Amino acid sequence: MAEVKLFGFWASPVSRRVEMALKLKGVEYEYIEEDLNNKSELLLKYNPVHKKVPVLLHNGKPIAESLIIIEYIDLTWEGPSILPEDPYERAMARFWAKLLDEKCMPAMWKACWSTGEEREKNKEEAIEHLTFLESELKEKKFFGGDTIGLVDITANFIAHWFGIIAELMGVELITQDKFPNLSKWVDEYANSSFVKENLPSKDKLVAFFKARIQAPDETKYFRKV
Template sequence: MANPKEVELLGLWVSPFVRRVEWALKLKGIAYDTIEEDMLNKSALLLRLNPVHQKVPVLVHGGRVVCESFLILEYIDETWKKCPLLPRDPYDRATARLWASVAEGKLLENVWIALNSEGEEKERAIQLATEALGHVEGVIKGKAFFGGEGIGYLDLVIGWVSHWLPVWEEVYSMKIFDPTKFPAMAAWASRFVEHPVIKENLPPRDKMVVYLHDKRNQIMASKSQV
């Protein structure tokens, strides 16, 4: 097990990208220190460690800096072998990476567009996100987790669907994840959030709602001033 000061994670409590890294560290039993960032007032440390994207998460391990959550997950998996996240078989590893890319580039990207748009653009983004979720439904069908019988890399990548997406749908008045249309995903989401490591490391729903309402109001106020 790593010394807590040897591993540091710069993050934001409400970020699903940060949480997926925390889940990986917790699953592997890696001790770490967290440094909470204010993304409206970024610290000099964050700007120094991630000068290109200036985003979280950022993992610091023994002085080495790793940015971007996908890369951090793979770094963690290759550095600490206990409780492997990615499959050993090269084909299965490639498949997991492919679906991670689909989930991020087709599902999450369109959800993000829907959160930040109105009218036809919003409806189109919801449609595309729903279609992408249908593809993911086909992958999880017949399985307990994307990683098989236990949580793996792809579960961590798609984990935001189980906890963040319902909150986003509530705050931004939209519907993408319909359990009746996606029963396999709904069953997976229930299992995922009940896993002890995940359940103990989820941001409080009520706090998320307040945070997102405040953020939405700030965005609307800035738009009205333009």
């Protein structure tokens, strides 16, 4: 039995975060693909609270929630640091990652799936959070400085998933004029050789989201991803 197992879903940005953290650290692991419409008994056993991916299984002990898993990986295995060593910088990385997960990403998703006045309201909320991220980046190559760190990995949905969905849904949000720092970061991050090797193909995601858009319960389904 493998020492490390990861229950995930190929199209999930939060699942991909954990894979990237494992690969940054050079950790060998067994990947177990989940069907989100027919979740395995093992997934429900190891994550009975949220019943969702990702779940990391290390020596038979499960860890759930992507940001918690990434910090566990960073503390458990040697290799490049994902979180900063300095306590203040570490706290700030956690802060921005939490903002992305709890505020920014939900607003951006809703801006795509909603329509009319609700879409405009969600876009305004997303722009507010993106403005904070734009300011935080300043002239840095990555949120973590010269190397990819926790905030960059957490923001992978901005660099890859969101652009695909926004184009399909006709939503314009992150532009060079409004967000020059974020736009530059997207190019730097998405074109990093390490990142490119660990992101799902655009064509495959386009096909996946087109199918979901046509499904009658697409909003409910997207929240699972």
